[in-house]
Amino acid sequence: MHIILLLLGLPVLFAVLILFAKEHKAYKFIVRLAVGAIIAATVLNVFLHYNDTYMFSMSDYPIVRYIMLGIMLLASLYIVYAGVKARSFLVSMIVVFQIGLFAWFELFSGHVAEIHISIYIDKLTLVMLMIVGLVGGLICLHSEGYMEEYHRRNPELKDRRSRFFAVLLVSISAMVGFVIFNDLTFMLFFLQVITLCAFLLIGYTKSSNSVKNSFTAITFNAVGDLCFAVGIVMLAVSENVLELNRLVLLDRDSSFTMSAILLIVCAGLIKSAQLPFSKWLLGTMEMPMPASAMLHSVTMVTAGAYVIIRLTPMLGNNPVGIATMFVGGVTFLIAAALAGSDARKMLAYSTISASGLIIVGAGLNTPASLWAAIMLLILHAVAKALVFLSFAEHQSCCSDAEQMECLHGMPTRLKVSLGIGMAGMIFAPFVMMISKWPVMQALMDSGNILIIMIITFGSAVTLFFWTKWLGRLIAHAHHVVEEVKLRFDGKVSLFVLAVLVMIVSMLYPLVSGAIVVPFIRESMMVDYYVYISPSEISAIVLMLTMLLIVPVILIPYFKKHWVKETSVYLSGVNTGDDLSYRGAMGQAHPYELQNRNMVALLDERKFLIAGCIICAVIIIGGFFFTMGGAII
Numbered sequence: 136m137h138i139i140l141l142l143l144g145l146p147v148l149f150a151v152l153i154l155f156a157k158e159h160k161a162y163k164f165i166v167r168l169a170v171g172a173i174i175a176a177t178v179l180n181v182f183l184h185y186n187d188t189y190m191f192s193m194s195d196y197p198i199v200r201y202i203m204l205g206i207m208l209l210a211s212l213y214i215v216y217a218g219v220k221a222r223s224f225l226v227s228m229i230v231v232f233q234i235g236l237f238a239w240f241e242l243f244s245g246h247v248a249e250i251h252i253s254i255y256i257d258k259l260t261l262v263m264l265m266i267v268g269l270v271g272g273l274i275c276l277h278s279e280g281y282m283e284e285y286h287r288r289n290p291e292l293k294d295r296r297s298r299f300f301a302v303l304l305v306s307i308s309a310m311v312g313f314v315i316f317n318d319l320t321f322m323l324f325f326l327q328v329i330t331l332c333a334f335l336l337i338g339y340t341k342s343s344n345s346v347k348n349s350f351t352a353i354t355f356n357a358v359g360d361l362c363f364a365v366g367i368v369m370l371a372v373s374e375n376v377l378e379l380n381r382l383v384l385l386d387r388d389s390s391f392t393m394s395a396i397l398l399i400v401c402a403g404l405i406k407s408a409q410l411p412f413s414k415w416l417l418g419t420m421e422m423p424m425p426a427s428a429m430l431h432s433v434t435m436v437t438a439g440a441y442v443i444i445r446l447t448p449m450l451g452n453n454p455v456g457i458a459t460m461f462v463g464g465v466t467f468l469i470a471a472a473l474a475g476s477d478a479r480k481m482l483a484y485s486t487i488s489a490s491g492l493i494i495v496g497a498g499l500n501t502p503a504s505l506w507a508a509i510m511l512l513i514l515h516a517v518a519k520a521l522v523f524l525s526f527a528e529h530q531s532c533c534s535d536a537e538q539m540e541c542l543h544g545m546p547t548r549l550k551v552s553l554g555i556g557m558a559g560m561i562f563a564p565f566v567m568m569i570s571k572w573p574v575m576q577a578l579m580d581s582g583n584i585l586i587i588m589i590i591t592f593g594s595a596v597t598l599f600f601w602t603k604w605l606g607r608l609i610a611h612a613h614h615v616v617e618e619v620k621l622r623f624d625g626k627v628s629l630f631v632l633a634v635l636v637m638i639v640s641m642l643y644p645l646v647s648g649a650i651v652v653p654f655i656r657e658s659m660m661v662d663y664y665v666y667i668s669p670s671e672i673s674a675i676v677l678m679l680t681m682l683l684i685v686p687v688i689l690i691p692y693f694k695k696h697w698v699k700e701t702s703v704y705l706s707g708v709n710t711g712d713d714l715s716y717r718g719a720m721g722q723a724h725p726y727e728l729q730n731r732n733m734v735a736l737l738d739e740r741k742f743l744i745a746g747c748i749i750c751a752v753i754i755i756g757g758f759f760f761t762m763g764g765a766i767i
Contacts, residue, residue, distance in 0.1 A: 142268065159283065192250070192253055244371075280625045310438060352419060402442065411747030436486055440490055440493045461753045466488070490515075501580075552629040
């Protein structure tokens, strides 16, 4: 118990210390100390709780609940104040309604729901703690050097680094609390803290765009918090249940209960930026890269997927499960198709798309699909963080993916780390094979042909856009390598994340057998195991080989003393610098490397509108059929 509370409280303690620090050297020392302590506490918790399911009741400490409610009220009032001050009255009204709802619930509802297990730690909790502690800690470690360079490049911005680091650490603490607590009211509290942290991070620069984007994000996520709150109030009043582990034991034939479950699922869909709620995540890409990496890999998006995975036993072949599957599937396909020419949006859309596939697996409610969802969640967290931080070190790169010749000038170290991150998203066996085929097999068995088609086309598009970027990364025309000075913290974070991507990819049977499969057996009470046929082994070996070779081949290829440098063939007579050529009329033309991008066909606005309408209709239809509309 003390180790769990240590992991929960350490980030907050270091956040307070950073707020009082006045010198940049103090930031570096405190951040390094905080990351070391968080990672050590994470590993210790996993070691201590690996062999059993840990449960703890806080019924003897009612003061803790009152403190939590008080802090939640203060956070809500701050959001109301910020909304009124910025004339964003919608978010203020949403939060005021939530305050009123919870005041009625606690004081006048007369509910008799009791909390027997406040903290619940099983194998899935350990997976989440590893993601939050290791990946979140490494992002914080990388952020110190990044933010120093960020303010050097943007001297006009007010230096708020102490608040930035403090918010990053608090978001880690909030995510730890969210995954370890079984009390739904505590989960709502930590979810609201995560929302507030995201709001502060997105609006860090205080520019007009960042302020607008921060209020867009907090408005959407406040709706998610409200959905979560309404759902748990309905369950507490009707079923006397306020514990997450007891939700899966409720009657799936009760329309009222399943409507409450669908509300909580909607909270997860909003947090994971599924259509029609994706707008908030698309607007976060102008924030500092470590903050984006935190939201995409560790906190908000991961929290949304985690909630739906926890509710998997209540999903499946019912209106709630079918609606969840189709929203995830449509989002997976459309987000993959829209990951086009804008580099920053491509990172956001790829996160939205991957989350959609995770949600499809969770909504299907089979052992194979749940296994795939958890494995993809693990890999996406480490690989996407690596991609974000690699791009963070190459800030001079343009945002147009069709004009990113600047990738050729990226230093070898960054090329290798970025290549490993991209390869982890492309070639890792359980992303391109293992994580999709069990889902498809389960879908075939259930007769969901439309979802199979969506996943098939979405997978092809996913492969296309990651391969396009990886091809542009390894293409080379003797460009001058830019000088990018990597600080020690940056080197460590990139190296460790790269190692984690390769470990999770190459040793996925170990990760699966040690953590994921035991969780599925315990939670679904089935004798489940992962079987890989001999015919699949050769393909897996090939993929793992590519995972190793594609990034590593960058090292000798760009070391000039290891290769013989020759003139590159262009579309005419090479002028000698490999950067321009003479055309048919003798005029010099600059070298360009572009792909055929179907911009006219894949119109972002039209696709988003269509996707939002489809997913909104699916969610509304889910409520309609859940509440008894099927009899009409």
